[in-house]
Amino acid sequence: MNDKAKTGDQIASAIEAAKGRATVKDIYFVACGGSYALMLPNQYIMDRESGEIAGHALNAAEFKARAPKRLGETSIVILCSHSGTTPETVEAARYAREAGALTIALTNDAGSPLDEASEYTIYYEHEPKQISPDHSTAVLTRLTFGILDAREGNENAAKVEEALKALPSIVDAAIKSHDERIATFAESHKREEVIYTMGAGTNYAIAYSYAICIFQEMQWIHSAAIHAGEYFHGPFEITDYDVPFIILKGLGASRPMDERAIAFATQYSDKVTVLDSEELGLGAIDSDVVEYVEHMAFGTLLRVYSDKLAFSRGHPLTVRRYMWQMEY
Amino acid sequence: MNDKAKTGDQIASAIEAAKGRATVKDIYFVACGGSYALMLPNQYIMDRESGEIAGHALNAAEFKARAPKRLGETSIVILCSHSGTTPETVEAARYAREAGALTIALTNDAGSPLDEASEYTIYYEHEPKQISPDHSTAVLTRLTFGILDAREGNENAAKVEEALKALPSIVDAAIKSHDERIATFAESHKREEVIYTMGAGTNYAIAYSYAICIFQEMQWIHSAAIHAGEYFHGPFEITDYDVPFIILKGLGASRPMDERAIAFATQYSDKVTVLDSEELGLGAIDSDVVEYVEHMAFGTLLRVYSDKLAFSRGHPLTVRRYMWQMEY
Incomplete structure (x- = not known):
C-alpha cells in the first residue's frame, strides 16, 4: 500500500507545513501504548537538539485531559496510531487541530479516522522484525529532524538520514549473530x-x-x-x-x-x-x-x-x- | 531544624529571584527516585497553567546526560534531595548553575552538598504520615505556583495556598476513617x-x-x-x-x-x-x-x-x- 517515494513526499509536505508556521514553541508527541513509546525518542531529540522548541510526549488521553495551556497556533502535534482508529488519539488530533495546532499523523491505514482528523498524514511500512527508513519509528525520527532542520538548521539531520540507510543491514546481521542466544534466552x-x-x-x-x-x-x-x-x-x-x-x-x-x-x-x-x-x-x-x-x-x-x-x-x-x- | 517562617521566607526569596530573570523559557524539575516522583505534579502544573514557560521533569542522571540544548540563562532548575547528598542531583545542580540557569534546591538538610551547589535552598519538614504546607511536596507546589504567579499572574495560586492549609485536617480524618480498610488490606x-x-x-x-x-x-x-x-x-x-x-x-x-x-x-x-x-x-x-x-x-x-x-x-x-x- 505504501510506496517509499510517497512516504518521503508526505514527510516533506509535513516539514514544509511546519516551516510555514510563523512561530513554533512546542511539539507535542501524542499517542497510546506502543505508539506512545515511539514518541519518547523524539521528545529526547528535541531536548538534545532544539534551541527554540520544547518537546513533550504524552499519552493521548492524558494530553486531552491535561489540555496544555500553550497548545495553539504555535504548536505542532505529532500523532501515531497503527490502525488509525485508536479513539483517544483520534480525539487528540481533533482537539489539537481545533486549537489551531498543526497536526501531523502517522498511520499504517490510509482513510482511517486518524488520517481524516489530521491535517497531514504520513503512511508507514510495518514489518516488526525488520527496520527501514520507512518504518514508523524511522519516519518519526526523519520528521522530527526534518522539522528541526527546516526551522533552526541542524547539522545532525543529514547524518541521521545516512544512519537510517545503514541500519537495515546492521540489524539483519545482528539478528543472525544472536540466533543461538535467542534460543537460549527463550528456553531459560x-x-x-x-x-x-x-x-x-x-x-x-x-x-x-x-x-x-x-x-x-x-x-x-x-x-x-x-x-x-x-x-x-x-x-x-x-x-x-x-x-x-x-x-x-x-x-x-x-x-x-x-x-x-x-x-x-x-x-x-x-x-x-x-x-x-x-x-x-x-x-x-x-x-x-x-x-x-x-x-x-x-x-x-x-x-x-x-x-x-x-x-x-x-x-x-x-x-x-x-x-x-x-x-x- | 526548620521553622515555618523560614521555609516561607526561603520560598519567597526563590520566587523573587525567578521574577528577576529577564526571560524564563523552561523550568526543569530534576531529582532521583522518590524526589523525582515529587517533581511530576509540578511538570503537570506547568502544562496546565503556564502560557509562557515549558516544564520538564527528568531524572538527575538523565538530565545531565541529555544536556538539554535550551538549558541556560532562560532556565530555572528546581532540584530535590532529602539528604542533600544524592550525587547525581548535586552534579545536576552544579551543571545547571554553570550553564547560567537559576538553581533552586529543596532539602531536609542544611549545609548539605546540594545546598552548597545551588543558588537558592529551601528546607522542608519531613513526617511521611502527615502533610502540611511545609512538607516537600507542598513546598514544591507553592514554589511552582509562586513562580507562575510572579511571572505571568495566576488565578489559582492563591487557591492552592488555601487548599494546602485545608489539607492536613482532611488527610488526618481520611487516615482515621480508613483504619479498618488498612488492616484488611495488609492481611489480605x-x-x-x-x-x-x-x-x-x-x-x-x-x-x-x-x-x-x-x-x-x-x-x-x-x-x-x-x-x-x-x-x-x-x-x-x-x-x-x-x-x-x-x-x-x-x-x-x-x-x-x-x-x-x-x-x-x-x-x-x-x-x-x-x-x-x-x-x-x-x-x-x-x-x-x-x-x-x-x-x-x-x-x-x-x-x-x-x-x-x-x-x-x-x-x-x-x-x-x-x-x-x-x-x-
Whole structure:
C-alpha cells in the first residue's frame, strides 16, 4: 500500500507545513501504548537538539485531559496510531487541530479516522522484525529532524538520514549473530513470571514498549520498565539471584548510566540479558547520531527474541483475552 | 531544624529571584527516585497553567546526560534531595548553575552538598504520615505556583495556598476513617508477590513512587506503576482474578480515565483497592485546584497502608539489602 517515494513526499509536505508556521514553541508527541513509546525518542531529540522548541510526549488521553495551556497556533502535534482508529488519539488530533495546532499523523491505514482528523498524514511500512527508513519509528525520527532542520538548521539531520540507510543491514546481521542466544534466552526464561526491562536515553522507550506490549500484553508476564538512572533510587532493591532483567546498553550519552546499572544487576542477579549497541554493530554509525537510531536496532532484535520466547511458552504473540474480544 | 517562617521566607526569596530573570523559557524539575516522583505534579502544573514557560521533569542522571540544548540563562532548575547528598542531583545542580540557569534546591538538610551547589535552598519538614504546607511536596507546589504567579499572574495560586492549609485536617480524618480498610488490606496482601499501582494526572506520581519506593525498595514486592490512560494499550492484558492493583481515583481532569480503568480492573480482578479522592473528603477543596493537591492526600494515606502491610509481612520499611549496605 505504501510506496517509499510517497512516504518521503508526505514527510516533506509535513516539514514544509511546519516551516510555514510563523512561530513554533512546542511539539507535542501524542499517542497510546506502543505508539506512545515511539514518541519518547523524539521528545529526547528535541531536548538534545532544539534551541527554540520544547518537546513533550504524552499519552493521548492524558494530553486531552491535561489540555496544555500553550497548545495553539504555535504548536505542532505529532500523532501515531497503527490502525488509525485508536479513539483517544483520534480525539487528540481533533482537539489539537481545533486549537489551531498543526497536526501531523502517522498511520499504517490510509482513510482511517486518524488520517481524516489530521491535517497531514504520513503512511508507514510495518514489518516488526525488520527496520527501514520507512518504518514508523524511522519516519518519526526523519520528521522530527526534518522539522528541526527546516526551522533552526541542524547539522545532525543529514547524518541521521545516512544512519537510517545503514541500519537495515546492521540489524539483519545482528539478528543472525544472536540466533543461538535467542534460543537460549527463550528456553531459560519460558517459566519466568516476572521479567524487568531497563534502559536510559532513547532506549528507555524500548524498555517501556517491551514491558507493556510484549511481556504484559502479549505474554501475560509481569513486567516494568526501569529507567537505568532511577534503578539505584528504589527499584534495585528488588534485584535477586532469580530476578530476570533485560538491559539495553547504548552508545550515546546515557552509556555510563547503563554500565552502572549492568554492573550492579549482573553482580546480584544470575538472569541478566544485556544487549549492547556496540556488540550489535552500531559502532559503525556516526557517533554524533548513533543514540538517535540505536533504539530501532534494539526494538527489532527484541521482537525476534519475543517470537522465540512465545514459541517456547506455547503462547503466541497474537493471543489476547480482552483486546479484540470485547468492548472496554 | 526548620521553622515555618523560614521555609516561607526561603520560598519567597526563590520566587523573587525567578521574577528577576529577564526571560524564563523552561523550568526543569530534576531529582532521583522518590524526589523525582515529587517533581511530576509540578511538570503537570506547568502544562496546565503556564502560557509562557515549558516544564520538564527528568531524572538527575538523565538530565545531565541529555544536556538539554535550551538549558541556560532562560532556565530555572528546581532540584530535590532529602539528604542533600544524592550525587547525581548535586552534579545536576552544579551543571545547571554553570550553564547560567537559576538553581533552586529543596532539602531536609542544611549545609548539605546540594545546598552548597545551588543558588537558592529551601528546607522542608519531613513526617511521611502527615502533610502540611511545609512538607516537600507542598513546598514544591507553592514554589511552582509562586513562580507562575510572579511571572505571568495566576488565578489559582492563591487557591492552592488555601487548599494546602485545608489539607492536613482532611488527610488526618481520611487516615482515621480508613483504619479498618488498612488492616484488611495488609492481611489480605501480605503474601502477594506482585502488586500494581495505577493513576493519571498528578496522581500518576504517587503510583510511581509507591511502586518503586514502597513495593520494590522497602518491601521487595514486584511492582510497576501503570498510567491509567496507557492501561488499555497493553498492561490491561495482565489483569486476572488474582492480580492486585491499587488505583487512585482523582477529582481532576483525569477522573474519566481513572473511572474507565477502575471499571475494567474491578470486573476482572478480585483484588482491586481503589482510593477515591472524593471519598477521602477532597471534595471540600476548590474544584479548580483539587487536582494539584489530592496526590498529597493519596501519598500520605498510602504511607499508613504500607506501615501496616510491612508489619503483617514482618518486613520493616527500614530494611535494605543494598542501600546503605555497600558502595554502588
